[in-house]
Structures are given as structure tokens and as C-alpha cells.
């Protein structure tokens with residue numbers, strides 16, 4: 001990472017600190033989103049574009065994966081959805097003249113915020129070996145270069161294909177087919193960095209790695225537990241769903257080290273009450289847990305439920321369900337009863353009375369849903385934590401009936417669909433067999449690299465070509481300098497992108513930027529207008545059609561993948577890549593024959609609202625696990641021990657960013673303005689550690705490898721986070737996350753629990769730009 005360039009962008013400026021807010025959305029959300037939309041798109045384009053988001057004949061919001069309320073009703077307003085659309089629909093342009101003006105070294109001194117603000121990429125660009133600047137290149141030559149580098153591989157496993165979850169189903173299917181025709185399963189994706197722990201836990205216990213509830217279930221649940229999630233910022237439309245839960249008499253418990261405004265009150269801008277009144281109180285009980293304490297919390301809840309059952313047999317435990325549909329109950333129950341309260345209190349930091357109150361609410365609820373996101377998936381013990389949540393739901397039969405179930409809330413708008421399409425380094429055998437039968441070949445069965453293992457492989461010179469299908473790998477992955485050094489060892493890096501980011505600047509010996517159409521852009525081939533499809537967090541598949549006229553040189557993701565496949569696999573490959581790129585219906589016909597649940601795909605996806613994929617636990621209370629039943633699992637208690645003088649740091653998102661894409665410098669709900677280098681610390685910890693509110697410090701982490709990592713110059717903000725826990729934004733704080741610190745089983749980076757200490761400020765000049 002380069003030092004700070006003189007005269008560079010003002011991202012490291014002094015943030016202003018104001019009190020956090022206690023409600024989310026309201027009129028400020030609307031005005032803020034409209035201001036950003038106007039700045040990026042102008043008035044007319046803003047109106048035209050924003051009115052088409054999530055409409056039956058419009059495009060799928062490139063923001064989060066929360067399902068649409070109803071495809072046939074008017075769009076719900078969503079501030080951060082509007083910001084995501086504006087970021088893509090911007091009229092600003094990054095042209096060849098831009099690259100002639102700025103060399104790669106100079107751009108490396110600019111922040112990701114500045115890079116993103118420059119606008120949409122317009123033409124393919126090539127960075128030749130030793131060159132200081134990217135130069136324009138024709139699409140034909142770009143594919144030739146790709147062909148040359150693939151031809152030079154000693155083994156197909158020297159290629160890695162990373163996918164970010166915005167990529168729609170059609171190009172995702174084509175990409176995995178390309179990789180497997182080549183002979184590799186090296187298909188890491190952003191899910192490896194995100195919800196992989198969810199997949200690992202749910203496949204083992206319920207037989208399918210996806211959520212089991214619909215929006216209707218959320219609306220009609222008696223109790224929704226929202227753990228490790230900040231919907232006010234990251235899934236704003238979820239607040240409207242929780243408002244309905246409340247309206248129907250349901251209750252909400254939120255579990256979080258931070259009191260997130262979006263979980264306190266929701267001012268729905270769709271209602272008069274939401275604009276002029278106080279809005280709706282969402283959370284009935286807030287459990288301000290210590291980071292990493294959720295496994296202990298759910299163990300304690302389970303213990304309390306078992307004890308209630310002892311006191312009044314038959315009143316708590318759903319014996320009939322357990323008998324008929326599950327395995328492992330007795331062994332689990334024996335272990336659950338060994339749960340010790342001193343461990344629970346140490347791990348959670350919660351008073352026992354609050355946990356008892358929560359257990360009381362659970363007992364009174366006929367139907368319970370647990371929702372979660374990264375606060376639960378990015379810990380070392382995430383998989384056991386999520387398995388324990390499954391135990392908690394199974395105990396009362398809260399799976400596969402109305403108003404009950406598991407609700408992992410995904411991130412990227414098509415991250416779930418990409419996985420369904422086969423973007424995974426270890427797809428099940430049934431998928432390989434179907435793929436092989438359809439395309440008459442034998443796909444490789446040896447597992448590929450996930451994201452962390454791909455970094456290790458690049459570091460160890462086992463990879464020569466890295467292809468990024470969207471995303472910003474070097475800024476999203478952990479241990480930034482280690483990842484950057486690894487990527488630089490490649491012979492060729494190819495980024496298929498809409499916007500400029502750091503992964504275009506940290507490159508292999510040669511590098512290509514292939515600019516692509518986004519969701520909101522019209523996609524027309526010689527065969528006529530095309531559309532793509534996506535799958536949301538609840539397994540609903542629907543069409544997405546953009547209307548904006550993109551720059552003439554842009555190609556669709558499908559077209560780019562198919563042309564790359566042809567260049568790498570040669571004219572002898574008998575997959576009709578050209579036909580796929582021309583007419584996406586032909587690709588969907590193949591998807592239909594390979595992926596279960598896509599019968600009659602082309603017809604069904606043309607219906608307004610699309611269709612729901614099958615989900616055995618939800619649909620029929622059947623559990624396609626290795627045992628054929630839902631599995632109770634024993635998950636050992638974990639109490640994180642934090643050495644004296646240290647805090648547990650989580651890295652999270654501000655309100656003005658989308659992962660590594662920074663929209664602005666405010667985190668409105670948390671009261672942070674005009675800056676991002678802040679560390680949120682409990683006032684008692686500020687005192688206890690001898691820190692001073694408003695002072696600048698360095699954050700230092702100590703990895704399992706014994707190496708120290710430093711993030712310089714963070715402003716200490718006194719904040720009501722749980723004791724012992726601190727928070728700072730990604731990607732600025734990502735440098736502190738060691739590559740070797742990953743979740744057991746799922747291998748996800750431990751982004752939410754980095755042990756840090758504070759050291760004197762090295763000053764703004766020591767800031768590593770990201």
C-alpha cells in the first residue's frame with residue numbers, strides 16, 4: 001500500500017462526532033438519497049432510473065438481497081438502494097484520457113472513495129508488463145491476451161475465477177462452466193468472505209444452505225430475533241417487514257454489541273406517521289451482547305427452555321417433531337444441560353435476568369424466526385454458533401411451518417443465485433453429474449480454492465491467472481498487504497468491472513480491465529433485447545431488465561465470459577459460447593437441465609414476480625442431510641479470552657458505503673460525519689485503557705502467526721458499544737485481520753473479532769491508503 005500522496009483526496013480528514021440517532025429512515029433518508037442521485041445522475045435520469053428499481057418490468061436493485069415486498073406493487077423507497085443505483089447510473093466517466101493522465105502509481109495513492117467517484121469505466125484497458133499507465137485495447141486483442149496466458153498455464157488449477165455476488169445467474173452459470181471445461185474448480189466468491197458459515201452450518205443440520213422463510217413468515221411470526229445484523233443500513237427494506245411483524249402483534253429481540261438505530265425505531269417514509277411522527281418502535285428487547293457471545297447466549301436459552309420443560313413437561317419441547325424429523329436430540333440435550341452460567345455471563349456480558357426475559361418471550365411465541373448476518377458469520381466459532389441456533393429452533397419445531405424458521409440475510413443482490421448456479425469450489429456430486437451429462441464431458445472433482453486459499457495459492461506461486469468477475473478482491477479480502485503481495489505474483493489479472501477500484505491497480509505482471517454493463521443498463525444483442533435473472537435471500541428467482549443506454553464499448557458480463565471461454569478453450573470446444581452470448585434464453589435452457597428447481601425456466605421467469613425455488617425443509621419438513629433428518633449438534637461453549645489492555649475489534653460498514661464502494665463520508669445513524677478513520681469504544685474502556693476521547697491512536701493487532709499489524713491514525717470515539725468491544729470500518733481496518741484467522745470449517749476471515757491494542761498515533765502521513 002502506497003503512502004499518502006501529496007494533494008490527494010481528503011478522506012483522512014478529521015471526522016466530526018455528533019450523538020448517534022435512535023431511529024432510521026424518515027425524511028432525511030429521502031433527501032440524502034436524492035441528493036446523491038442528483039449529483040451522480042442529474043434530475044431526469046434519477047427520476048427515470050429510480051422509478052424502475054424492483055418493478056416487474058424493471059431491474060433488480062443492485063443493493064442488498066432482501067426480497068421485494070411484492071413485484072406487482074409500487075416500489076418501496078430505500079435510501080441505500082437509491083445510492084447503489086446512483087453509483088452505477090452515474091454520468092461520470094473514466095475514459096482512456098483518464099488513464100493517460102493518471103499512472104497506476106499515482107492512482108494507488110488515491111482512496112477507494114476517490115477512485116469510485118470518478119465514474120463508470122468506458123473501454124477495455126490493458127496494462128502491459130513494465131508499463132506505468134493503462135492503455136486502451138480492443139476487445140479482440142484483450143481476448144487474445146487472455147488466450148495467450150491461459151495457453152501458458154501448466155495446469156488449469158493455475159487459474160482462479162473470483163465472483164462477487166452482483167453477477168446475475170446467466171453469466172455465473174457460464175463462468176463456472178468455463179472454469180470446469182478448463183478443468184478446475186477454482187471458483188472462490190464473495191460468499192467465502194461473507195455467509196459461508198451459514199452454508200456450512202445449515203447444510204449439515206437442515207440439508208440446505210438457504211433460509212427457510214418467506215416475507216409472509218416474517219410478517220406473521222410471533223417473535224423475530226435479529227442477531228448480528230444492521231438492517232437500517234444494510235437491508236433497509238427489512239425494516240418495513242419488521243414493522244409489519246409488529247403491526248401483527250409480533251415481537252422483536254435484537255442481539256448486537258451496538259445499539260443500531262435501524263433496530264430501535266423505523267420511520268417509514270411511505271406513511272405520514274413515518275414522516276411527521278415518531279415512527280414504529282421495532283425492538284422489544286435489546287441484548288447488548290459482547291462480540292462472539294452468541295453461541296453462549298443460545299446455549300443459555302436452550303438450557304432455560306429445557307428447564308421450563310422439566311417444570312411443566314410437554315409445554316416447551318416439540319417432542320412429536322423431534323421424534324419424527326430429527327436425530328441427535330439426546331446427546332445434544334445431555335450436553336446442553338452442562339451449560340454453566342458463569343461461562344454464559346462471561347461470554348455474553350449480559351445480565352442473567354435479560355437472558356431469562358428473552359427465554360420467556362421465546363416460550364410465549366408459537367412461531368419464532370432467527371435472522372442473522374455478518375455479526376454471526378465472521379467469527380472463529382461461527383459454524384457452531386449457527387448450528388446452536390438451529391438446535392434452538394428445532395427444539396420447539398420452529399422449522400418448516402408458518403412464521404418460523406432460519407433467515408440468514410444475504411449480502412450481495414445475487415450472491416445466493418451465483419451459488420445455485422455452481423459458483424463454488426466444491427459443488428455436490430449431483431451437480432457435477434448433471435453438468436457432465438448436459439455438456440458431455442467429465443468435470444473435475446478435486447476441490448478448488450476458496451477465497452482465503454486462493455490468496456495462499458497466489459502467495460505460493462501456484463496461480464498465474466486471476467479473473468475477477470466483479471468485486472474488489474484486494475480490498476475485500478483480509479490482511480491487505482499480504483493479499484496485495486499475493487496478487488502481484490500473478491502473470492495476468494483480469495477485472496470485469498463497472499467502476500474503478502483498487503483491484504485494478506494492484507495487478508499481476510500484465511492486467512486487463514474489461515468494462516461491463518450493470519443492472520440498470522439496457523442489454524441488447526443482435527438477437528434482440530436481453531434480460532438476466534437473479535435469486536434473492538428467500539430463494540425467489542426473477543428477471544431484471546435495465547433501460548439506461550450504456551457506453552457503446554461496454555459488453556455484458558455474459559458476453560465477456562463467453563468470449564473469454566472461447567479464447568481460453570479454443571475453437572475446438574463444442575460448447576456454443578457464441579450462441580449463449582447472443583441469446584440468454586439458450587443459456588437458461590441449459591440451466592434448466594442442470595440445476596434442480598428451474599423447470600420451465602424461460603416461461604416461469606417471464607411471469608411478473610418470477611418463481612420460488614424448492615426448499616425441502618420449508619416445503620415438506622423433509623431434511624436432505626447426510627442422515628436424512630434434521631440434525632441436532634453438540635457445540636462446545638466458547639468464552640473469548642481477551643488479554644489485559646486489549647479490545648475485540650469488529651470491522652463493519654458505515655451508512656454511506658457498499659462494501660468497498662464508498663458513497664460518502666458520513667455514518668448518519670452513528671453520528672459520524674466527514675470522515676471514516678474512527679474507532680468506536682465504550683466510554684468505560686476509554687477510561688480503563690487510559691485513552692482520550694477525540695484523540696488519535698494507532699490500532700495494532702497480533703495475529704496467530706505472531707506478526708503485528710498496524711492501522712495508523714484512528715480517532716477515538718466514545719460510543720455505547722458493549723464493554724470490551726470496539727468497531728471500525730472496513731476496508732480501512734481490514735489490514736488488521738490476519739489471513740490465518742479464519743472460521744473453523746467455513747474458512748471465512750474473522751472480520752468481527754480482531755484482538756487489538758492501542759498505541760500512540762503515527763500521524764496522518766503513516767496512513768496506508770485503501
Ligand SMILES: Nc1nc2c(c(=O)[nH]1)N[C@H]1C(S)=C(S)[C@@H](COP(=O)(O)OP(=O)(O)OC[C@H]3O[C@@H](n4cnc5c(=O)[nH]c(N)nc54)[C@H](O)[C@@H]3O)O[C@H]1N2
Nearest residue numbers: 080228229230234291292373374375411412652653658659
Ligand atoms: N448499504 C449497504 N447495504 C449492504 C452492504 C453495504 O456495504 N452497504 N453490504 C451487503 C453485504 S455484501 C452484506 S454481507 C450485508 C452485511 O450486512 P451486516 O451484517 O448488517 O453488515 P455489517 O456492517 O458488517 O454489520 C454487522 C452487524 O453485526 C453486529 N455484530 C458484530 N459482531 C457481532 C457479534 O459477535 N454478535 C452479534 N450479535 N452482533 C455482532 C455489528 O454491530 C453490526 O450491527 O449487507 C449487504 N447490504
Ligand SMILES: Nc1nc2c(c(=O)[nH]1)N[C@H]1C(S)=C(S)[C@@H](COP(=O)(O)OP(=O)(O)OC[C@H]3O[C@@H](n4cnc5c(=O)[nH]c(N)nc54)[C@H](O)[C@@H]3O)O[C@H]1N2
Nearest residue numbers: 164190194470471472476497498499501651659660730751
Ligand atoms: N474487514 C472486512 N472486510 C470484508 C467484510 C467485512 O465485514 N469486514 N465483508 C466481506 C463481505 S460480506 C463481502 S460480500 C466482500 C465484498 O467483496 P466484493 O464483492 O469483492 O466487493 P465490492 O466492494 O462489493 O465490489 C465492488 C466492485 O464491484 C464492481 N461492480 C459493481 N457492480 C458490478 C456489476 O454489476 N458487475 C460487475 N462485473 N462488477 C460490478 C465495481 O467495479 C465495484 O468497484 O467483502 C468482504 N470484506
Ligand SMILES: [Mo]
Nearest residue numbers: 190194411412
Ligand atoms: Mo457480503
